[in-house]
Amino acid sequence: MKFHFFHLMPYPDLPDDFRQRYHGVWVDLPATELFDATVGHHAYNDYLDELEYADQVGFDGICVNEHHQNAYGLMPSPNLMVAALARRTSQAKLVVMGDSVALYNPPTRVAEETAMLDVLSGGRLVAGFPVGTPMDTTYCYGETPATLRDKYREGVELVLRAWTSTEPFAFNGRYTQLRYVNIWPRPLQKPHPPVWIPGSGSVETWDWCADHSFLYAYLSYFGYLRGQKVMQGFWEAVAQRGLEPNPYRAGFLQFVAVADSDAEAERLYAKHALYFYNRCLHLYPGFASPPGYTSLATIRQGIEGQIKLAADRNKELEDLTWSQILDRGYVVAGSPDTVVQRLTEMEQTLRVGHLMVLLHFGDMPKETVLYNTTRFAQEVMPRLRPMWSEWEDQWWPRDTLAKLAEPAPVPAPVTA
Amino acid sequence: MRATTIALGPPPPAATPDFNHAVSREASHEINNSVGRQQVVYRAGTGPPLVWLHSLYGVEADAPLIEALAEQYSVYAPLAPGFADLDELDDIRDIHDLALHYDDVMDALELPEAVVAGHSFGAMLAAELAAHFPSRVSRLVLLSPLGLWNDHYPVADLWGVPAAEMPKLLYADPSRAPGTGDGKPDLEKVIALTRAMTTVARFLWPIPDRGLARRLRRVRAPTLIVHGDQDRFVPVQYVDDFVRLIPNATSEVIPGAGHMLLAEAPEQVLAAITRVRSRA
Numbered sequence: 001m002k003f004h005f006f007h008l009m010p011y012p013d014l015p016d017d018f019r020q021r022y023h024g025v026w027v028d029l030p031a032t033e034l035f036d037a038t039v040g041h042h043a044y045n046d047y048l049d050e051l052e053y054a055d056q057v058g059f060d061g062i063c064v065n066e067h068h069q070n071a072y073g074l075m076p077s078p079n080l081m082v083a084a085l086a087r088r089t090s091q092a093k094l095v096v097m098g099d100s101v102a103l104y105n106p107p108t109r110v111a112e113e114t115a116m117l118d119v120l121s122g123g124r125l126v127a128g129f130p131v132g133t134p135m136d137t138t139y140c141y142g143e144t145p146a147t148l149r150d151k152y153r154e155g156v157e158l159v160l161r162a163w164t165s166t167e168p169f170a171f172n173g174r175y176t177q178l179r180y181v182n183i184w185p186r187p188l189q190k191p192h193p194p195v196w197i198p199g200s201g202s203v204e205t206w207d208w209c210a211d212h213s214f215l216y217a218y219l220s221y222f223g224y225l226r227g228q229k230v231m232q233g234f235w236e237a238v239a240q241r242g243l244e245p246n247p248y249r250a251g252f253l254q255f256v257a258v259a260d261s262d263a264e265a266e267r268l269y270a271k272h273a274l275y276f277y278n279r280c281l282h283l284y285p286g287f288a289s290p291p292g293y294t295s296l297a298t299i300r301q302g303i304e305g306q307i308k309l310a311a312d313r314n315k316e317l318e319d320l321t322w323s324q325i326l327d328r329g330y331v332v333a334g335s336p337d338t339v340v341q342r343l344t345e346m347e348q349t350l351r352v353g354h355l356m357v358l359l360h361f362g363d364m365p366k367e368t369v370l371y372n373t374t375r376f377a378q379e380v381m382p383r384l385r386p387m388w389s390e391w392e393d394q395w396w397p398r399d400t401l402a403k404l405a406e407p408a409p410v411p412a413p414v415t416a
Numbered sequence: 417m418r419a420t421t422i423a424l425g426p427p428p429p430a431a432t433p434d435f436n437h438a439v440s441r442e443a444s445h446e447i448n449n450s451v452g453r454q455q456v457v458y459r460a461g462t463g464p465p466l467v468w469l470h471s472l473y474g475v476e477a478d479a480p481l482i483e484a485l486a487e488q489y490s491v492y493a494p495l496a497p498g499f500a501d502l503d504e505l506d507d508i509r510d511i512h513d514l515a516l517h518y519d520d521v522m523d524a525l526e527l528p529e530a531v532v533a534g535h536s537f538g539a540m541l542a543a544e545l546a547a548h549f550p551s552r553v554s555r556l557v558l559l560s561p562l563g564l565w566n567d568h569y570p571v572a573d574l575w576g577v578p579a580a581e582m583p584k585l586l587y588a589d590p591s592r593a594p595g596t597g598d599g600k601p602d603l604e605k606v607i608a609l610t611r612a613m614t615t616v617a618r619f620l621w622p623i624p625d626r627g628l629a630r631r632l633r634r635v636r637a638p639t640l641i642v643h644g645d646q647d648r649f650v651p652v653q654y655v656d657d658f659v660r661l662i663p664n665a666t667s668e669v670i671p672g673a674g675h676m677l678l679a680e681a682p683e684q685v686l687a688a689i690t691r692v693r694s695r696a
Contacts, residue, residue: 139576142622146505146614174509285578290621291613296502299607 001347001387002396004061004095004356005054005373006253009047009081011071012363013039014279019318024284026070026135040074046366048084053370054359055089057377061126063095063356065198067133068140072280079113086121087407093397094121097198097217097356098128102148103141106176107155108183111162115187122401123188128196128217129156131205133307135283138290146292149204151175156195163192189399196251196395200306201230202298206237209249215354215395217251221281221310223329224346227252231350233301248353248393254346255358257333258375265333268368270322273331275362277317285311331361336379343384353388354395417460417482417491419475424453424520453507455521456500458493461486464693465527468493469518469534469541471678472616473609478535481678484686488693489531494521496541498615511619511626514541515548522552532637533557533689535678536650537616540628543658546639547631555692556639559677559685560650561658565625569651575617588646588674632661639665642688644673644680 013036015021022029051062064081067073075081082094094117099110110129118125131152137143143151154173161169161181168182187193196215199205209216216234220227231250238245255273259265288311298305310317325331332342343355359372458475460482466489470478475493485491497504497517508514518541522530532553534542539561546553565571572585583593619626639662643655652669659665668688673681 138621144618144621146502146618146621286576286581290575291610291617292502294610296607296610299610300603 001247001352001384002060002354002393003376003381003384004063004251004354005051005059005092006063006065006097006356006358007047007051007360008065008073008280008358009043009075010276010280010362011035011040011074012043014071014275014363018279019282022282024287025072025280025282026067026133026284027139027287029069029071034071043074046369047360048081048088050360050366050369050373051081051085052088054373054377055085055092057374058381059092059377061093061095061354061356062089063097065097065128066100066130066136068136070135079117082117082125083120086117086124090404090406093124093126093400095126095196095356096128097126097196097219098130100132100136100152101129101155101159102143102152102175103132103137104155106178107158108162108178108181110155111159112183112185114159114193115163115183115185118187118189118193119185122404123193123397123399125187125189125193126196126397127193128198129159130198131202134290134293134305135287135307138293139287144292145290147175148293149202149295153208160192160195163187188401189397194395194397199230199234201233201304202295203233203301204295204297206234209234210237210241210243213249213394215249215251217253217354217356219253219306219356221255221277221306221330223331224252224254224350225329226309227350231352235351245351246353246391246394247351247388248391248395250350250352251354251356252346252350252352253356253358254343255331255361256339256343256372256376256380257331257359257361258336258339258372258380259333260335262334262338265335266322269331269333269361269364269372270325272361272364272368273322273325274320277320277325277330280362281310281317283307283311283314285314288312336375336383339376339380340383343380344387347384347387353391353393355384417458417475417479417486417493419456419458421454421456422521422524424455424517424524453504453520455497455524456495457521457525458482458491458495460491460493461489463489465490465492465530466689467518467522467527467530467532467542469532469538469545470496471535471538471676472612474499474612478678481682481685484682485689488690492525492527492530494518496538496615498618499612502611502614505615505618511544511628512548514619515544518545519549519552528552529554531555531557531689531692533559533692534561535559536675537562537620539563540619540624543628543632543635543662544626546635546637547628548634550634550636553635553637556635556637556662557689557692558639558641558658560643560647560675561641561654562620562624562650563626563628564654564657564661565623566653566657569653571624571651571654572649574649575613575621585649586675588644588648588672588680592676592679629657629661632658633663635662635664637664638692640688640692641665641667642670642677642685643667644670644675644677646672647675649675 257269539558540563583590
């Protein structure tokens, strides 16, 4: 199986009385009161260091994502972060998880930027295309909830055609009309970089991923116990089509905290996990479920989106304790043995070939992140790695250049 | 009142609508036609024709007013496309498509013109119909209309508050809001409400301005705008904007009423529409 280091890049300096003073972390949180650009400067640089370290210690992929107008994740543009990472990493694949296609006008911008990143990185790009949260898409970017998914799918179709068409074409879409589509550059990977779809339990997305052979990833804040119903739905869609239940079709995100013992894990990580659940996930219910964002079929299925779930649990998250976080599987924490045992159980239940781990939580300092990352890479990864080795991963870059260009040392100025 | 499904577009509906003067909500008549689009229209009463364009929650939520209007008008109340089936919006994508749709509906009902009245979202559609097809509308009544935007007194974000707080935006006295019942809401009710809100949001999101201000100069009908002075969703100042933009408009402000005028000021609303008739 494969392991990916995922970074949310939260703002690390929200005040202790954050929950009392503000109704939510997203959309209308006043930046002038809370955002300090110097704190941001150091956070960005620490976070990039952490991702680069993950490349160093053998993670298969490093992942970033897109969110808007919030302190939960400071990445309105994941592509900018990957551009920075492309030059100082060489082994790990660069997983953009991903670009919210419906928010780019025209969506060929996504085809262009991902092609740039693929060429720059020597064919290391994985292109994720999420619909985007309700807050990002409908409240921050003003997309009409009823047409968002249709616009998103049309956009993904346009990106795929823009990457692969052999000649300029006209695109007369419902949401985008272009007389000439002919992007430069083209991706290095042929026919195109792997496409990963982060979903949150919409029934249509299971079918769509299965039909198009896109990887389906469930990005859960609430651990694998909650993820079972969602992944089961995806595997049923795969089975209905008579497709192989190849675990590499699927990805899953999990918070993990490794230490010498379970008690040590609590000492090192508990307060940072609580920062994440109490402050970063302090979601205002008024921005959680715009009408039309969730399809009627999904409502009938009784599956609630990740955001609505978090918003509905807002009160509960306020009083959350570390032991509840562990019991409910939100965070898998403890000694390497405990972590391996819990992740093995999770892997077998969910059947995912791509495990994305969050080893940075909330306001965790860099030294703790590097410690957690080292222990995971050295003591957990090797023991889980053989799982699913009987399957071939067809959702992974295969054209990466054997020899990548290396950033040359900056020459000393030549005196005239 | 009685629900009838009519077919749109040529040829005109084959079956003669069943005119039942008694107010009944039971019967439904399905008529197919060549283009395949159907429209549920509720009907009640006798008298000069009045087209009622419903509020945020569909025709049946407005039944008390429709039944009162049926004493003096032949009321035709079409259910907005999307409310019964979201797929209906595949071909009705923007406000102009929607105005054309209501023109089709009036054709199918064989109504060259009518008094057109509506509340909230429905009032916005009534104004759009009158602006797109001025000759269709003999008198126009707009009750707490949406459709305009002014930076100085923005329309509140109805979907930017938790559902439980919506009554505070919609009612001057939130205790007048219909109760949500106890326990877990019925799934089919949740689905129906989601369809309604999805449809309304499609034409109001993210800013409830689809260019109506540019078109209101075309309205020919004498127009009455009725608004509650305690409307926290659409501030009462919009009355002045509508009066300024519509060539022949008067207004009536109801003290103490919020956005949901049908619930909060039913007598005043009925009296206002009755006065319109006497002038018609």
